[in-house]
Amino acid sequence: MSEDFERLNLRTAQQSQILDQYRMNIYNMELRINLVIKMMEEKGVFAAGEFDKRWPLYLSNDVGAIGPDGVMEGSLRIKFYGSD
Amino acid sequence: MRIIEITKDFNLNGVDYKEGERRVMAEDIEAQFRSLHGEKIGMSYPIETVYRKYEGQDLTDKKLMIWRTGGIGDMMFLSPVLRHLKKKYPSCFLRVASGCKQPLENLPEINELYDMPFDAKLLEDVDFHLIFQGIIESSNEASKKTHAVDMFYSYFKIDSTHLPAEDKKPQLFFRKEETEWRDNALRGLGITEEDYVIGIQMETSAPLRNFPKEKLKTVVDILAKEKNVKITLIGSKQQETIANFYKGKSENVLLATNFNVRQSIILATRYDIMISPDSFMIQVAGALDKPLIGLYGPFPSEVRMKYFKNAIGIEPSVVCSPCFKHDFRACIKGHPSPCFTQIKPEDVLQATDYMKHKFTGQHFLFMDQMLKAPDLSEIEKYMLSADKGVCFFGGYYEHPNIVRVDNNQFVKPDISDLNTKFNRESYPFVLYMGPIGFSPKNRAVYDGCKGMIRPGGHLIIHMVTNATEQFFDDVKKDIGDFKFIILHSKYEHSNRSFTIVARKPY
DSSP states (O other): OHHHHHHTTOOOHHHHHHHHHHHHHHHHHHHHHHHHHHHHHHHSSOOHHHHHHHHHHHHHHTGGGBOTTSOBOEEEEEEEEEOO | OEEEEEOSOEEETTEEEOTTOEEEEOHHHHHHHHHHHGGGEEEEEEGGGTOOBOOSOOOTTOEEEEEEOOOHHHHHHHHHHHHHHHHHOTTOEEEEEETTOGGGTTOTTOSEEEESSEEGGGGTTOSEEEEOOSSGGGOOHHHHHSOHHHHHHHHTTOOOTTSOGGGGSOOOOOOHHHHHHHHHHHHHHTOOTTOEEEEEEOOOSSGGGOOOHHHHHHHHHHHHTSTTEEEEEEOOGGGHHHHHHHHTTOSSEEEEOSSOHHHHHHHGGGOSEEEEESSHHHHHHHHTTOOEEEEOSSSOTHHHHTTOSEEEEEEEEETTOOOOOOOSSOOTTOSSOGGGGGSOHHHHHHHHHHHHHHHHSOOOHHHHHHHSOOOHHHHHHHHHTTTSSOOSSOOOOOOTTOOOOOOOTTTOOOTTHHHHHOOTTTOSOOOOOOSSOOOOSOGGGGTTOEEEEETTTEEEEEEOSOOOHHHHHHHHHHHHHTTOEEEEEEEETTTTEEEEEEEOOO
């Protein structure tokens, strides 16, 4: 079993957590940049105060959907196709 | 798409390229050719110089050449359109070239089938050309709502709105020698006629669309314990390592990683059911009318499976899905794609069992056990020692009183760990969220309540003390609203406690 794990390049829980944190940080940064770009496109200028106002809303619409455990908020859809 | 001139003979991937030939290929393939055999390749020029685009013209007694570089599943979407063209213009001549031509082999409507990159001479004696590159990858608004086959139809300027589903389903044809090969290969794999064969495609070409490995492992492990069941793991030679991981020590799990695409398609004719993420095996199983479970994340199942006869699409409903990303990379939000957190192994197992029961009238053993009515004395015992033997599947349920147990065997192979982790004083009862969706409308109602849903889908709610009778009725009603069948409910006036045992109908 341990060989399998090595071959699959599985990481320890701690390493995964650090990596996940990096990933989230990068993603968070990308989101921030996206919002800045969006605001600049809308207004032509960037206002820090307004960014602070809009950021929580922007965040809750996107990255907020993933909990700290990596589970994404939502539900499941099961669709039947064909004779049913 | 470009035409390149070969200036010196060379061989690449087993194909001979002769001096003086002109070959048609996509820009990225040209770049690869130049990096490997740059000195043997001369000028190249864009296809537009010779391109006579087909735009829905009458094809009576005409010749049409169609080509595309890759995408095995995408080639499957082409077959209904070609069938339609041949039916409408029986005298037309269809020439097709593709980097993944295997699904189109033996199709009666195709007159000539070539590999990519093909000889540019083939373009000369035809009346019309059509490159169908980038149709479903375009990610425009239409592609988000329209089935891929309808997208292909519209690319050929055919209105498919009123065509029956049968005309939009891919077809596959096999030669006699291919079926003979299949019988031999099945014997080689150790599959007998009595076996119920489950085909599982392990991975897609894009990590973004891959179902999480640890969840698939759970599905494989549970199905592998069934009697007379053989699981065939479909993938390429490169996926052998992960296939061996899924297989573990189980003899019922077979590796089908040594077969080429055509052979994998031929073998699929024997499978009783197919489980696959969003990839070509979905289209193969759909074309063969096989029961099919599709695991979708970035795309809605509807745009890929709508016209199939016996298919179930399992997909998440989360804020960013469907994202319609075609990237050959991982999801920006993490890998595996977090939208898949909504699909649990038990959802896949339950869907698989649903299909098996529908076509054979029999459940899997795991489901038989789950469907058994609970022995109430057993449950009482279980509730009093809920710290023991908790859960078989992982589950999620958000409530402060509920202990969330993730018993993912991949991460925690030893369930006995749970004995030390959960002691009775702290957690008299553990709620197990099984393959049933239960989400109380009014979560506040459950404050102070300790509940458990045990494997098998039995919901047990037990209020230790201080529960009013009204509260007892509220909980019962709430459970009833979720279409649970209440098997047992008891209110103790002496200590104001209650117990409810319910089951989700299957």
